[in-house]
Amino acid sequence: MGAYNILITDITCSYCNTSHEVKVQFKYGLTWQLDFRIGERIQWETRYDIGTPGTEKVKVYGIRESDPVCPHCGHPEDEEYDIIVEKDIIKSMSPMKNPQDYLNDDEGCFVIIS
Numbered sequence: 001m002g003a004y005n006i007l008i009t010d011i012t013c014s015y016c017n018t019s020h021e022v023k024v025q026f027k028y029g030l031t032w033q034l035d036f037r038i039g040e041r042i043q044w045e046t047r048y049d050i051g052t053p054g055t056e057k058v059k060v061y062g063i064r065e066s067d068p069v070c071p072h073c074g075h076p077e078d079e080e081y082d083i084i085v086e087k088d089i090i091k092s093m094s095p096m097k098n099p100q101d102y103l104n105d106d107e108g109c110f111v112i113i114s
């Protein structure tokens with residue numbers, strides 16, 4: 001497994017309705033164990049970065065670092081997420097809708113939406 005970045009954000013358990021923090025791994029931009037939160041800007045450094053700086057809108061493949069269960073009640077949660085990045089700003093994260101979308105990209109890390 002190569003290098004990746006981490007998005008740290010809160011989600012709410014659909015069963016017990018308690019919010020808790022999750023860490024979601026993704027590969028986009030400069031990929032070097034960097035921590036991000038929603039609203040922060042993707043960094044770019046070299047031509048080996050993943051993706052193209054300033055792309056209008058992409059969705060990035062995200063996968064949870066820890067077991068996909070609620071830490072409060074143990075209810076199963078989503079493991080894979082779509083991370084929306086617009087012009088290098090991380091806008092949102094939601095449970096993955098179409099995993100097959102990511103099979104079209106060479107590396108399977110992200111999909112250009114516009």
Ligand SMILES: [Zn+2]
Pocket residue numbers: 013014015016017018070071072073074075
């Ligand atoms: Zn719960």
